[in-house]
Amino acid sequence: MPTLLLRLVGPMQSWGTTSRFNQRDTGKEPSKSGVIGLMAAAMGIDRDNWLALEPLTKLSIGVRHDRPGVPKYDYQTVGQGVEEVTNYQGEVKIRSRMILADGKFPSGDHLGEGIQSYRHYLADAAFLVAVEGEERALLEKVDARLKNPVWPLALGRKSYLPSEPIAIENGVQDSSLKDVLARWPWIATQRKWESPPEKLLISYESKDGTGVLKMDQPLSSFAERRFGARFVSSEWIHFPKEVPHVPA
Numbered sequence: 001m002p003t004l005l006l007r008l009v010g011p012m013q014s015w016g017t018t019s020r021f022n023q024r025d026t027g028k029e030p031s032k033s034g035v036i037g038l039m040a041a042a043m044g045i046d047r048d049n050w051l052a053l054e055p056l057t058k059l060s061i062g063v064r065h066d067r068p069g070v071p072k073y074d075y076q077t078v079g080q081g082v083e084e085v086t087n088y089q090g091e092v093k094i095r096s097r098m099i100l101a102d103g104k105f106p107s108g109d110h111l112g113e114g115i116q117s118y119r120h121y122l123a124d125a126a127f128l129v130a131v132e133g134e135e136r137a138l139l140e141k142v143d144a145r146l147k148n149p150v151w152p153l154a155l156g157r158k159s160y161l162p163s164e165p166i167a168i169e170n171g172v173q174d175s176s177l178k179d180v181l182a183r184w185p186w187i188a189t190q191r192k193w194e195s196p197p198e199k200l201l202i203s204y205e206s207k208d209g210t211g212v213l214k215m216d217q218p219l220s221s222f223a224e225r226r227f228g229a230r231f232v233s234s235e236w237i238h239f240p241k242e243v244p245h246v247p248a
Contacts, residue, residue, distance in 0.1 A: 003180045004139040005171040006035070006129040006146065007187050009164040013069065014121040014156035017216045017227075024119040026071070026156065029063045029203055030127055031216040033227060034156055038166070039131075039142050040222070044150030048223040056142075057218045059133040062177040062204035064237075067188040069125025076117040121160070126188040130204075132177040139172050146171075177204060182237050199236045206231035 014026040015034045036056045045052045086092050133139055146153075146167035154160050173180045181202050190196060211233035220226040 001132055001134060001176055002136040002139055003173050003175060003177050004131040004133075004143055005168045005173065005180065005184065006038075006131065006166050007164055007168050008125075008127040008129055008155055008162065008166065009187065010125070010155045010160060010162045012121045012123060012155070012157075012160045013125050013127075014119070014160060016120070016156070017214065024117065026120045026122055027214075028068065028071075028122070029065060030061075030129055030156075031214070032061050032205075032230065033216040033218050035061055035129055035131065036218055037222060038153055038155075039146070041151040041153055042145040042149035042166075043142065044145075048221045050221040050224075053218070053221060055135075055138060059131050059138075060177060060205045062130040062132070062181055062202060064128040064130070064181045064184075065201040065203075066128055066186055067124065067126035068201075069122035071120065072123045073118050073120040076119060077115065121156075128181065128184060128187050130177045130181050136172065136174075143167060143171050178202070183240055185240055196239055198239055200239060201234060202237055203232050203234045206233040 008030055013030070014024070015029065015031040016025040017027060017031050017033065018025050036053070036059075039056055040053055043052075045056075131139065131142070147165075152158075153162065153166055155162055181204075186196060186200075209231055211231040213229050214232050215227050215229055217228040217230045218226075219228045
């Protein structure tokens with residue numbers, strides 16, 4: 001069964017699946033919904049186009065943690081402070097600089113209050129993502145679009161840009177997801193102060209209903225935001241040896 005490889009490397013990545021209001025989480029690895037959203041952006045699939053998105057949701061994904069990254073978070077505030085405004089009658093009033101979701105300004109005891117937001121992310125992470133499916137033509141189409149995307153690509157949030165190309169040369173392989181992850185060369189660039197790890201963690205979709213339950217399987221267009229469950233298993237593999245040539 002053919003497999004498509006993606007390189008997700010950047011100074012900041014965020015792959016949240018349970019974010020609500022002022023708490024924006026991230027998982028320890030790219031989510032399936034996030035990877036599908038990345039491919040959809042490359043292909044120019046609109047948020048409400050389920051017909052075009054559905055074939056991508058049927059693909060299986062696996063992730064190899066070439067550099068797990070460091071969990072961090074940004075502390076942000078929105079709307080703190082007040083300002084003086086003059087109405088049409090010439091009266092001077094004090095109002096908040098923040099507009100609420102309903103289009104109104106806070107008033108009374110809430111005047112001048114701000115919103116605190118915690119946005120979690122992974123710093124300096126590198127993931128090798130494998131996408132497996134029955135139709136090689138679909139994977140080749142995605143691969144071509146990753147090299148020439150319709151819309152800008154980001155690693156979970158619009159401001160988190162990849163530092164290396166997401167598309168990989170000879171990225172479509174005629175091997176299973178696990179086989180490709182086990183033998184593909186390490187994608188993280190070695191630094192002077194570090195040694196390559198002896199083993200790498202891989203995560204992949206479980207076919208027998210075992211493993212960790214994750215709620216990141218798209219069930220509708222991204223405009224509707226409905227997600228279902230899938231099971232993910234993990235295991236350690238030996239550090240892959242460098243290969244001089246990987247056949248297409």
